[in-house]
Amino acid sequence: GVVCYVFHQYCKSWLKSRRLRRKLCMQGIRGPPPSFLYGNVAEMQQIQLQAKKTRSHSEIVGHDYTSTLFPYLDHWRKEYGQIYTYSTGLRQHLYVNDLELVKEMNQLNTLHLGKASYMTKALRPMLGNGVIRANGHLWAHQRKIIAPEFFMDKVKGMVGLMVESTEPLLKKWETIIEAEGGLRAEINVDGDLRSVSADVIARACFGSSYAKGKEIFAKLRTLQTTIINKPGIVFGLNNSRFLSTKKKISTLEREVELLIWETVEGRQQECVDKSSCQKDLMQLILEGAVNDAYVGKASSQQFIVDNCKNIYFAGHETTAITASWCLMLLALHPGWQSRIQAEVAQVCKNGLPDADSISRLKTVTMVIQETMRLYPPAAFVSREALKETRIGNILVPKGVFIWTLIPTLHRDPDLWGPDANEFKPERFINGVSKACKSPQGYIPFGLGTRLCLGKNFAMVQLKVLLSLIVSRFSFSLSPSYRHSPAFRMLVEPEHGVCIHIQRI
């Protein structure tokens, strides 16, 4: 009886998915024909396997990693064009890489497109119901509270703490060079960049409680790596976990919550005398939650805990990975290192960026923009149609998952010209709108109402980090570097970035 019931429910869901497909097909959207129950999963696996066999590590910049990491999406794009539909068993997906539709999505101001619930469900212990995972009014409300902390004037005030967080990395690399005889050394940059990024966020979020913040983030990192061990999590292909892992996740979850809550209580006591309150992100979220009728007293604790976790998750790895790709590309292009060195010497007093000079680092900005064009760490913009929604001339039925593949858009020769696969930061000299046929063709921070909240924060942090590193050291790629972008929720260098550095 149980087996029959489960099978019946499964078939019902499968028929629902077929209905969604039919609604899309009736609008002229084609796609690979799905098989009974499993949709296109078998074909996806087969194409992936084939791509693995033919994978080459020889090209670096010209290498478009979508053809190796998501070869089925690339394969179907060549067959069905920039808009097509496919299925993973019970889920019907809509691939949208057509510029006009991406523009339409960017302009849509609706709560009917949200984050894909099945994808974020697996991340629930990490994200709770915070701003990344929430949809509808709860999302809108959280975003309203958090966004002001990331406005440019606020972020500029954080340049000092960003410089402070980078100094230990500079000292460490100098010490390594010294220990290797004073000339040059081989460095694996990824771990050190990650430490800087975590440190910056801990300071920005927790201010005076920074030491506690570091402890919380160390636990969150363990939680994150325990949850995200398989890329299948994104496509809902592999969500199975051992009981022991589940137990570890819930223990870590409890420990993190307790630590955050201890910090909040400490802060509340500090703030009895309101004038001495520090207005860091933690304080802002705290006030937003406690003063707000929408959140309510009972859930304010969860609101604070969830959003601290969200900021860490969203901002820590993304920035560190972008910095790794930047160093990899700069190592290949020493000419751009020299240009940055000249710019920093001209713009920054004593070689240290500050709130005033940060907006004058034009070359550094161009290099970061070009890096995020070729190697955007977030590979997708994904949405679920929570209600039937019109995007341009397509009526997307409720329940369909929409995917825009960022790196494909960023290497489209129709948008970027025939040199789309080359590293040419100068294309950004007059801004994004002149570099690309349309500004919506460049979306490393996503698009529309859910555009990355930490965009300013990330850009300023990357500018500080790069200007400090490049003005102190020159570097080239180590022969041990193996180019292999890997997808682990974000696209990162599988074996890290290894460089030979020397002091200038």
Ligand code: HEM
């Ligand atoms: C280079 C670094 C970064 C990249 C490439 C990046 C990219 C992205 C992308 C692609 C999204 C999804 C947007 C969408 O669905 O349309 C996103 C969302 C988000 N990011 Fe970032 N991000 C970066 C750094 C940061 C930092 C430093 C923070 C905070 C400290 C942050 C906070 C967030 C938040 C809170 C969201 C969720 C926004 C929402 O759903 O309303 N990000 N980011």
